Amino acid sequence: MLVIHRRIDPQPDWAAELHLTFEARSKSRLRCFSAEGEDVGLFLERGQSPLYDGECLQAEDGRVVRVCARPEQLLHVTCANAFELTRAAYHLGNRHVALQVGDGWLRLLDDYVLKAMLEHLGAEAEPIEAAFQPEHGAYGGGHHHSRHSDEDFNYPPKLHQFGVRP
Numbered sequence: 756m757l758v759i760h761r762r763i764d765p766q767p768d769w770a771a772e773l774h775l776t777f778e779a780r781s782k783s784r785l786r787c788f789s790a791e792g793e794d795v796g797l798f799l800e801r802g803q804s805p806l807y808d809g810e811c812l813q814a815e816d817g818r819v820v821r822v823c824a825r826p827e828q829l830l831h832v833t834c835a836n837a838f839e840l841t842r843a844a845y846h847l848g849n850r851h852v853a854l855q856v857g858d859g860w861l862r863l864l865d866d867y868v869l870k871a872m873l874e875h876l877g878a879e880a881e882p883i884e885a886a887f888q889p890e891h892g893a894y895g896g897g898h899h900h901s902r903h904s905d906e907d908f909n910y911p912p913k914l915h916q917f918g919v920r921p
Contacts, residue, residue: 756794759820761813762803769811770818771795774825777853777864777887780806789820804891824886828865829855831883832873843878853889862887 757771772790779785785797797812806812808824834840844861847854852869855862863869865882873880 756796757789757818757820758796758798758815759812760798760815762799762806763811763813763819765809766811766819766821768819769821771814771820772823773812773820774823775806776825776827777805777889780822780824790823795820808886808888824888826884827887829862829883829885829887830865830870830873830880831885832861832863832878832880833859834878839877843873843876846872846876853887855887855889863889 771793773787773795774790775785775787779787782797783799783801783803787795787797789795799812806822808822810822812820812822814820832840832843834843840859840861844854844856847861847863847869850869852863862883862885864887870880
């Protein structure tokens, strides 16, 4: 098994490729297969941003492995003007939808309910197959308002722990 623990700077040459969906690229622990069919175990540091298309990893045996974003079924959203596109982005963000933002367009994983909502708002939502690289989010791995060092706060914020009272 090819075991990987490290992210490294992009390299001009690599020994293997991992073709992964966005969901798989978001995991710090993953068992998968290289494009060449080799069994791979990812054991990356938790709390980091998802792997991106073209990123390189280094295996325990020294080999460089390149990450490739696998094409996925997406909705490519366009609107008649910037106001309508901003409004569509607002409604998608209000539903915590992973969203890729481009110049005059948005992309999200294909979902018939969200497609109907977008069309109701006047947007065009065309199905496409493409690599998906959504925004990671303003807070990365969660956020806090403490003035203490980050190592004291490596747990998820309590904001989304439903049923828990202070």
